[in-house]
Amino acid sequence: MSALAYHAGLEALRAGRTEAALGPLTAALDDPVQGAWARLNLGLALHALGRLAEAEPHLRAAMTALPEQAEPAFRLGTISGLRGETADALALFRIALARDPRHVPAHAALAGLVDDPVEARALLTAARRIDAEEPELVLAVARLDLAEGQAEAAAMGAAMVLAASPGHAAAARLFAEAGIAAWGAEVALAEIGASAEAEPFAAGWPLAAACVHEADGRPGAALAELRTAQLLAPASPEILAALAHALADAGLTTEAEVTLRAAITARPADLDLRNRLATVLWKANRLSAMLDILAAAIADFGPHPTLLQNQALAFNTIGEQEAALAAADASLVGGGVAALVNRMAVLPYHPVAGTAANLRAAAEAISAALPPVARVATRHRPRGGRLRLGLLSGGLGQHPVGWLTLAGLEALPEREFELTAYSLKPRADPLAARFRARCARWREVGALEDAAIAAQIAEDGIDILIELGGYGEGGRPFVLQHRPAPVQVKWVGAQFSTLGLDGCDWMLTDRWETPPGFEPHYTERLLRLPDGYVCYLPPPYAPPVAASPALDHGAVTFGCFNNLAKLTVPVLAAWARILTALPKARLVLRTHSLSEPETRARTGARLAAGGLPMARVALEGGMPHRDLMAAYGGIDIALDPFPYTGGLTVCEALWMGVPVLARAGDSFCARHALSHLSNVGLADWAVADAEEYVTQAIVRARDLPALAALRAGMRERVAASPLTDAPRFARGLAAALRWAWEEGAR
The missing domain is CATH 3.40.50.11380 (Rossmann fold)
Incomplete structure (x- = not known):
């Protein structure tokens, strides 16, 4: 039965039904004759689907069981390369060539990684003796030509590939880059235009034109050319990927997400596409979805610094500062200056x-x-x-x-x-x-x-x-x-x-x-x-200060309109104590990331674990700025977070008549609120420690007449202060x- 399963798996692979092949190949792993081959093909199938973490153990087992086969070592080398593990990739590609000196892809891959251009050219020359017409080898030689300053030769090599395969995306990009270096953008566009007239249905030419426009700082023209290329070759994974990146660059978030997901399906082993989808979700304030994408990518590609840096930002923005700093620290391994900057971006919130x-x-x-x-x-x-x-x-x-x-x-x-x-x-x-x-x-x-x-x-x-x-x-x-x-x-x-x-x-x-x-x-x-x-x-559309809501409700409504990154464990502990001491008080949190249901649920669970009575806590999403200013009409006291205190949010709350209770620390961002409150004569609303923060919130919340009086004169106070003068x-x-x-x- 296992032999039948193996052959069924092979048939599925031949028919292009890669997902359908997984089950039969898995069932054949224990076959005494075909088991090793089943494991190799299962690893290849998982690799093709972008499930690299699952593919790796099968490929390693096949590498041991099939010592004469180059493919397991080659595929493991590509996985190492995707993860940025250059030394491992080099070693595995050399193993593949030792097993099969005629393995052309290993020649090309090794040539792309070695530091010595002489060795790289020798590898490519040897590979071309085996298969002179292989497009990837022609392109590899062209890339080497470009790196060595032979731009015209590089452009001619890319043009050869495009002539044989007009939809070849990598060749189109290389032709554009080399053409600009050899002749300038306008001449390169003219060459592309002449070729496009001769082959009007070849998608590679508008793709090449898009690359020239992008390099020349014309993103709108580049996007238009990419749309044309995608219409001409809707099944091209490379063109789909290029269009997805261009849509993301243009800020067309909804269309970019759809296109990125389609491109990832077509190219599941493309780390850049996964990472780009994560950043698109970031801009859309869909942080939980972003974290899901990054977790899956890290499982497949390993702890790649860029993935970890974006994970750190997402964790931080969702208010999980410990996880954020841990991810930022992990990205320091191989992450360079970008990782240090990333760590600097999350550290102030810890x-x-x-x-x-x-x-x-x-x-x-x-x-x-x-x-x-x-x-x-x-x-x-x-x-x-x-x-x-x-x-x-x-x-x-x-x-x-x-x-x-x-x-x-x-x-x-x-x-x-x-x-x-x-x-x-x-x-x-x-x-x-x-x-x-x-x-x-x-x-x-x-x-x-x-x-x-x-x-x-x-x-x-x-x-x-x-x-x-x-x-x-x-x-x-x-x-x-x-x-x-x-x-x-x-x-x-x-x-x-x-x-x-x-x-x-x-x-x-x-x-x-x-x-x-x-x-x-x-x-x-x-x-x-x-x-x-x-x-x-102050924005000219800010509405008048509303009456104190506590006068109608009989108890205060606290509010915080800061982003979730500032909601630390000590902040939640202080808020829990305040709400416990004031059994009728409510708390309203409002920020854009709470518009995502998954983030709202995740935040609610975190607040509940911190001891907040969630029946009296409202989690609200973002809104246009005009409406946000009006929303302060439902807040009596703004509870500022710490250690990263509010800046603009403090000014906005004060302008809308809402006093802000803050705690000052020693960093610059830990003293924003203190500066603004002092500037309007409310320095006593900024305290030195969490104990005083809790005490002051309770005392001030119990004096409703004083709150109402302060609110009634707040805008005039701020307007007359140095803060707005x-x-x-x-x-x-x-x-x-x-x-x-x-x-x-x-």
């Missing part, structure tokens, strides 16, 4: 490890790991006169950076300060329009490398470069290392600690964020503003920047 001292150590580890870069020759103009400020950010619009900086920048006197924006992300909203109006020049630089951005900043003669992105998503702090401006300053935008970079001279701050004695936590010099370190711009803030900012310019770089 309730124990997220201290100012640890954050400085993590930042300095990033700096130490950076390769040296050439510094731009900057022009040092005479002191005095109009200063040219550069703003480097992806948040110059309706973004926390915008809400906390625009009003102050607009109020800077134009006769003293000329502004140039270096935008890392295109934005089209009312705040972006106001940024554009205030800036003398606007540069979209997101697609450029750090060195090119730095060169543009230097060419514009910027005196003071202000970095507004940090180690947050989309930030480009390493531009500072090229020293494009004489004076360089960190302000807002993932401003949770020191950057640790010798290219950053100053940190804009205030006396609450960094009181005297906090200097050892920062590698930058501290440039303290006279009031708070930001100037809040743009002219006052601008005077302080102007003096501080002038001081930094006169003092110069360190």
Whole structure:
């Protein structure tokens, strides 16, 4: 019976029904004659389905049982290569060639991994003696030609493959890359256009055109060409994959997800597709689905640093800080600078490890790991006169950076300060329009490398470069290392600690964020503003302050509209004690990630395990900003999380009449709330420890008349405070920047 099962499995494989072959092949594993071959074919089938973790033990067993067969070693080598285990992959490919010197794919794979180009070319030459027409070998030689500067030869090699197989995606991409290097983008497009006229139904030509457009910074044209290619070759896994990536780049999340899932089905062993799907789900705030994708990918591809880094971000955003830091630490093995930055991004949220001292150590580890870069020759103009400020950010619009900086920048006197924006992300909203109006020049630089951005900043003669992105998503702090401006300053935008970079001279701050004695936590010099370190711009659509809801309910409603990353175990423990002491009080949590049912259920379970009475806790998803502001009408007291306190959320709550109870720590992000509360005369709402946090919440919640009175005058209080006084803030900012310019770089 097992022999019959084996042959049934083979028939299924021959018919292209790979999934259907698994059962019969598994049933044949114990066959005394065909068992080893069944194991090999089962491993190959699982490999083809992208189930690499399941394939590996079968392939290893087949490698032992079939010592003359090259295929098990070759497939195990491909798995090692996908996992980034280069040394293992090299060894396995060499074993495959020792078993079968005519194994052409092993020749090509080994040539792609060896460091020595002479050895690589010798391997390819030997393989082509065996099969001169094999397209993958022709492409491998072309890639080697391109790497050695023979761009025209590389383009001709890719064209040969495309002529024989017009839908060959890898050949199309290589032709585009080599064509640009050999002739330039326009000539390459003309060559592609002529070929497309001769073969109008060949999908490879629009794919090649898409690659040229993408390399030339025209993503819209690239996406249009990819759609054409996919229509011409709907079954091409390579074209489907390219279209999926382009849709994700364009922010077409729904279509990107559908296309990515189809591409993964067609190419289950493609790690990049799995990882890209995870990031698309991240942008859609579907964190539980993202974690499922990453867990499956890690099971198949092993602990690949990129997968672990995204897993760390997902765990952190869902509020599971211990798992996040563990994943970030695991990604340090082979992860390089990207892994150190990833760890820096999750560390501030950790309730124990997220201290100012640890954050400085993590930042300095990033700096130490950076390769040296050439510094731009900057022009040092005479002191005095109009200063040219550069703003480097992806948040110059309706973004926390915008809400906390625009009003102050607009109020800077134009006769003293000329502004140039270096935008890392295109934005089209009312705040972006106001940024554009205030800036003398606007540069979209997101697609450029750090060195090119730095060169543009230097060419514009910027005196003071202000970095507004940090180690947050989309930030480009390493531009500072090229020293494009004489004076360089960190302000807002993932401003949770020191950057640790010798290219950053100053940190804009205030006396609450960094009181005297906090200097050892920062590698930058501290440039303290006279009031708070930001100037809040209330949205014009914010509704009037609503009456205190506690007057109707007879008990307070607490609220927290921060993201789940800030909800640590100590925070939940404090909230549980507060709600236990106030049996009629309620708590409302609202954030975008709670819109996903799986994340909502997961969060509810975590809160319940932390002791919160879930019958009195509402978990609400995100909403448009206008509606979010109105939702504060149902909140009496905002409970700020810790150690990473609220920033913009504190300002918004106060503007909507809601006092904020906060706990201050020692890191920059642990003192945001303290700064904003102090700036509006409510410093007594920021406490030093969890015990006082609980006590104050209970005491203040029991005094409903005092709460109502505070609420009634809150907007006037905030409007009259330095927190929203743009002219006052601008005077302080102007003096501080002038001081930094006169003092110069360190």
